[in-house]
Amino acid sequence: MSLYDKIFPPKKMTISNGKTIEKPASRLPLVAVILLIMTAISVKITGFDLRVLAERGNQFFVILGMMIPPRVSYMSQIWKPLFDTIKMSLLGTVVGAVLVVPFAMAASTNVIKSRLVISVMRLFLSIVRTLPTLVTALIATYVFGLGTLAGTTAIAIFTFAYMGKILYEEIETVDMGAFEAVEAIGATRVRAFVSAIIPQVLPSYISNGLFCFEGNVRYAAILGYVGAGGLGLILNEKLGWREYSSVGMILVMLFLTVFIIESVSRYCRKKLV
Numbered sequence: 001m002s003l004y005d006k007i008f009p010p011k012k013m014t015i016s017n018g019k020t021i022e023k024p025a026s027r028l029p030l031v032a033v034i035l036l037i038m039t040a041i042s043v044k045i046t047g048f049d050l051r052v053l054a055e056r057g058n059q060f061f062v063i064l065g066m067m068i069p070p071r072v073s074y075m076s077q078i079w080k081p082l083f084d085t086i087k088m089s090l091l092g093t094v095v096g097a098v099l100v101v102p103f104a105m106a107a108s109t110n111v112i113k114s115r116l117v118i119s120v121m122r123l124f125l126s127i128v129r130t131l132p133t134l135v136t137a138l139i140a141t142y143v144f145g146l147g148t149l150a151g152t153t154a155i156a157i158f159t160f161a162y163m164g165k166i167l168y169e170e171i172e173t174v175d176m177g178a179f180e181a182v183e184a185i186g187a188t189r190v191r192a193f194v195s196a197i198i199p200q201v202l203p204s205y206i207s208n209g210l211f212c213f214e215g216n217v218r219y220a221a222i223l224g225y226v227g228a229g230g231l232g233l234i235l236n237e238k239l240g241w242r243e244y245s246s247v248g249m250i251l252v253m254l255f256l257t258v259f260i261i262e263s264v265s266r267y268c269r270k271k272l273v
Helices: 003-007 028-046 050-056 058-066 072-077 079-106 115-129 133-144 148-171 177-184 189-226 231-240 244-272
Strands: 011-014 020-023
Touching: 058 244, 072 079, 072 244, 079 115, 079 148, 079 189, 079 231, 079 244, 115 148, 133 148, 133 189, 148 189, 177 189, 189 231, 189 244, 231 244
Parallel strands: none
Antiparallel strands: 011 020
């Protein structure tokens, strides 16, 4: 019996057959207290002030009002950065999703028997997952210079990390019968993986890749803030110049683009599952 159950003993209940059972006390009060304590600590550490939020929160709606109506004449200057954003997202998603396949294979316990290899691969994927996309993009701008190459690299790294964990977990749930049969007739482990396991995980792999692409379009729009190309460059510029009607047009175009991509992606994923 846990300490909580000793402090708050279970409630005894008699069911219809005369047997007595014990219903443990709800953990909800304990969870609520812990959440309140953590919230209080967070407020203290971050310096969050509810009064400032109440006094200045309406400024958000003031700025939002300045974006309406959007400046339609600015649309012609949005197309190129918008296509750059889509190209960065698509290429980064494809590159990251393809490159991660051998790493996911090496991190799967049912394909690789070496615990050392599995541990190293999973540690590597975990480290890559901890890298914030904006930080990766900033580093990429120092390596490749300003432009879409840096943004594409950052998105590829994010996709690599995101897809890696999902893929090796998917691989570990497949039926290994076909894999073992292909190995038994003399195929190498890699050949058996390609022939027997990839067809099983392919639908979910493509579905997850499409979902990742949806998110990458939104992330790519922000990467321009660190010079990684795309819509973020002109968005940052127009916000700096307080041209809110142009910002409104950029956001409208981004919303429509994301909506169309998500609709097509959702349809494709339904067909795959």
